[in-house]
Amino acid sequence: MAAGAEADPMPRAGRDAYRAARRKEAMRSLAFALPLLVFLVAVFLYPIGALLLRSVQSEDVAAALPRVSAGLAAWSGAALPPSPVFEALAADIAAAQERGTLVSAARRLNTYEPGFRSLILKTARRLPDPAAGPVAPAFVAIDPRWGETETWHFIQRASARITPDYLLAAIDLRAGPRGLSELPPDQRIYQAAFARTFLISGTVTLLCLILGYPVAYLLATLPPRQSNRLMIFVIVPFWTSLLVRTTAWYVLLQPNGVVNALLAQAGLTREPLALMFNRTGVLVGMTHVLLPFMILANYAVMRGISPSYQRAAVSLGAHPAIAFLRVYVPQTLPGIGTGTFLVFVLAIGYYITPALLGGGGDEMISQLIAFQMDRQLNWGLAGALSVYLVLLTLAVYFVFNHFVGVDRLRLG
C-alpha cells in the first residue's frame, strides 16, 4: 500500500463514521456471544467466585458474639481480657443460644483448635450469672482454658470479618500470638496433599506421553486406511463413560480378578498382587482414562508433518535415530504441549478414579475439598483449597497459552 502514505488523510467526518461503523460491528459480534456470557456468569463464574470468596470470609463469630468481638477489638493480647469482656461473653452466648447461631460460631472456632466447639457448648450449658458475682473466675471454674490468653486470641482472630486463616490452614500454616507457624507434623495434611496431587498428575502425564507418543507416531505414518482402522482402538475407549472404565479396572484389578488370574496362570506370581486401593490402581486407572487425549493431540499435529525433512536428514548422512530426535520430534512440540496440557489439567482435578481405585494414602486435593464441604461443613477451608487448585489450573493454562496457544485446542 505505497499509495496510502501519499494519499490525503481520510476526511475527519469520514474517519469518525468509519470508527463508529467499526464500533457498531464489534458490538454486533459481541451481542452474539452475550447470551452465553450472561449464562456462564450466572450459573458458573458467579458461583465459583462465591466459593473462592468464602476462603477469606468469617462472619459466624462476629455475628453470634457481637459484644465480645467489639470488646476484643482493642485487646492487646498480653494479659487476660478485662472483666467486661467476660460479662459480654456471658451475654453473647446466652443471646446466640436463643437465636440459634451459637453452633456455627462454635464450629468456626473449632477450626483453630479441636475441642473448641465442646468448650463453647459446655460453657453455654453452665453459663455464669453476672448477678451472682465476678464472672471471670466463674468461667475459669467451668474450664481452665478460659484462663489462657490463647483461647481469647482465637476468639479475637475469628471475630475479624476478613480472615487469612483459611488460606493459611489450606497450606498447613497457622497464625498464633507469635506470628505464623507451621502446624505440628502430625496435623499437616494439605502440603502433602498438594504435592501428592502434583506428583500423581505429573506421573500420569509422563506415562501418557511415553505410551501415547509412539502410538500417535505409528497412526500418523501408516497409510490412511490402516490408521483409520486402528483409530477405533483409541476412539472407542475415549467415548466410553469414565465410570464404565473405572468400573472395568475396579473389576479387573481385584485380588481374584482377571489381571491377577492371568498373572498366576502365566506363572509370574504366586500370591495375588495388591493392584487396587493403592497408588498402582490410581495410576493405571487415570492413565487409561487420559491416554486418548495425549494420542489424539499428538496425532493431530503429526498428521500434518511431511516425512521429507526426516528423509532429507537421513540422506545427508544422519543416523535414523538422530534424524528422528533432531528433525522430527521438534516439529511435534505443539502436539506434545497440547496433550501434556490437557492430561495434566484434567488430572489435577480428578476425583472419581482416585476415590474408587485409590487407598488411604492416595487422596487428591479434589477429594479433600469434597470432604471439607460434605462432612465438615467447612466452607472456608473448602474455598481456600479451591483457590489454590484453581490458581494451579490457571497457571498451567497460561503457560500452555503462552507456549502453544489455546487456538490449537481442537476437538473435531
Next chain:
Amino acid sequence: MQSTTLTERVGRRVLRLVSAAVLVFLVAPVLIVIPLSFNESAYFSYPMSGFSTRWYAALVSSEEWRLAVVNSFIIGLASTAIATVLGTAAAMGISRPSFPLRGFIMPLLISPMIIPIVVVAVSLYLVFAPLGLTSSHAGVILAHAALGTPFVVITVTATLMAFNWNLVRAAASLGAPPLVTFRRVTLPLIAPGVATGAVFAFATSFDEVIVILFIGGAEQKTIPRQMWSGIRDQINPSILAMAALLTVFAITLFLVIDWLHGRAAPAADTRG
C-alpha cells in the same frame, strides 16, 4: 525408491509392537466388561463360574435403573439443547474478525472445561441451595449446560474458520433478513460442526457424576450416579451389565460421529 536401513526396519518393528501393546491396554478393559457381565458369580471373580443373564434381568426389572436411564436422557437432551443454542450463537460472534476483547472473553468461555469439576460442584451447591435449585432437574440441567458449552464453542468456531462470510453478505444484499440468512445459508454449512459440538455436550452430561453427587437428589439419579453408588455402597454386578450396554452405546456414538464427520477424532469430557 526409498531405501530402508536395518536400523529403520528394526525401529519400525519395535514401534509396531509397543503400539500394539498400548492399543490392547486401551481397548481390552473396555471390551472385557461385555463377557464379564454374563458371569454367574456375584463377585467380580475370574475365571467365570458360569454363563448367566441374571444381571441383565436385574437391570431391566429395577425401578432405580429405569429412572436413572430416563433421567440421563432428560438431563442430557435438555442441557445439550441449551448448550448448543448458546454455544453456536457465541461461536458466530467470536469467529467474526471484529470480535472485541477476544483474549479476555475466550478463556471465560472455555473455563468450564478446565476448572476442576469438584470446585464447580461445591460452588454450585453453595449458590443453588438457597435458591432451591438443589435436588431439582432444573439445577442439574443448568449446570450440565454450562459444562457442555465450551465443546460447542470450540467445534463450531473451528468449522467457521473455513466459512466464507461473503455468502452472508451476498444473502443480505439480496434482501434476506438475518434470521433467514442464518437458517438458509449459514446453518446448513456449519451443521456438521454444530452436530459434533452437540454430541460432545451430550456426552459431557451423560458421563457427568460429580455435579450430580453434590447438587442432585434422589430424583435426579442418572446412570453414572447409579453406577457410582453401585461400586461405592453396594457391590452389585448389575453395574457390569449397564457398563456393557454403555460400551455398546459408545461404539454406536463413535459410528454416528464417524458418519457425521467422515472421520473424527473427538474429545469427550472425561474429568474424574
